[in-house]
Amino acid sequence: MAEKPDCGILTSEAGDLQALNRPAENAELWDFVRSWLRRFQKTDGDKAAERFVCLWAAVMAWAAKAAPDLRRTRDGMYLEHCLARDQKLAERFANLYKIDKDFRRKIEHFIAAAPVLLFAWLQRNAVGDWDPGQDRRAYIMKAFEKEPPDGTFAPACGRGHLQAGEKIPADWAHVFSMIAQVRRNLFHGGKNYKTSGERQFLEPAMAILWEVWRFELPSGILLSRVSWLRALLRSGFLAQEVDNRISLAEETEANRKYLQKLLAAGQFGTLKNNILLLDEPYVEESYWLRAVDSTHGGAEGGSADDLAIMDTYMAGLVRWLNKVGIGTELSCDGHGLKKPSFIAIDEESARLAAWLLNFRVPQFTQSGKTVKYAGAGPNPNAAKPAERLRRMLDAAEWLAKNRDDLKVMVAAMRRVSAPKTPPKPEPVPAREQGVKPKS
Ligand SMILES: [Zn+2]
Secondary structure, eight states: OOOOGGGGGGGGGGGOSOOOOOSSSSSHHHHHHHHHHHHHHEEEEEEEEHHHHHHOOOOOHHHHHHHHGGGGGGGGHHHHHHHHHHHHHHHHHHHHHHHHHHHHHHHHHHTTTOOOOOHHHHHHOOOOOOOSSSSSHHHHHOOOOOOTTTTTEESTTHHHHHTOOOOOOSHHHHHHHHHHHHHHHHHHSOOOGOOOOOGGGGGHHHHHHHHHHHSSSTTTTTEEEEHHHHHHHHTTTTOOOTTTTTETTTTHHHHHHHHHHHHHHHHHHEEETTTTSOOSSSSEEHHHHHHHHSSOOOSSSSTTGGGGGGGTTTTTHHHHHHHOOOOEEEEOGGGTTTTTTTSSSSSHHHHHHHHHHTSSSOOOEEEEEEEEEOOSOGGGGOOOHHHHHHHHHHHHHHHHHTTTHHHHHHHHHHEEEEEEEEOOOOOOOEEEEEEOOOO
């Protein structure tokens, strides 16, 4: 008999909980979390199991402070269900799924392999290990013939979904239950787990948990959290602080519309009467940039005032260059593959742009009308793509903040380099002026 999927069992232990109580001021907790995260981030890439344990410890410590029933904070299943039920995590998951292509791909891949089987059960029942080269669905069906009891596969409603011919829903509760199962395998899988097919899920499970949960961290731990004004300037928006609020009154109509779209995509807030109304004063910059990445158009040419068509990491730099008097024709942030570059309207503008951008640190090269990011420091080519892209945002911010002074400078430089009006013929020295040689 086909069972009906009962998704409620994923969160039943959480009772009527809607959302966890976010522990805000809790120095002890954040110190503890920080120490685990340091190990999570430092441990090198191939030690996935160790990293997962560190991340899990941090998340569970947080959950224990955030769960309402203090008598049950040592009950792992209770905490897992509370995490799976939490509305904020669920919303964030849904948002990332909507705006971030990579995240969505990761989730779809992960879900397609569901359910995650308890490795200890697989071993006891001689089901055999899953070979990642093999069809996962066929393997799962074979495993289900052995009638695995509740708790040996996740999500717990997974069998019901499959028997009903449905896909496992791509939501936080289902995905989190799989993540928790991956963690259980890690603790109870023993030595053989090291080579197991189920181990394939370790990396994606860890990445998803980190992506969704890390926004809970206070800004001291998460360094990329920036004020909204900075985020907007770095992305090229003509934003200003007026009476402690951010105004976009100076911005073009088209860019205000585009910003409105970005704010909606990331559920950040809204723009009303040119004033930004935000849910939070700070934003995790990578999250903001992902919203930009999924919303902007593809053209690399066009007017430098049109932010909606420019590359995510180049929009700010190009916009501010134009604002200080250096026109551009094309720009490309390299999409993580190539070096970011842009083409100025003429060679002199390109020279001026390189001169300005190299003012603090020499990092751009110019050739003809093209200006390219070349890297900085003793080994310029070693800069990782993410680092290069961050530099473009830093350069944009510097230009934005100094734009009034830089505009004056650029104008002065143009005057200095402009060819003078043709010089009057120099007066011929008297000596040569037909002074008759003495005869
Ligand atoms: Zn379900």
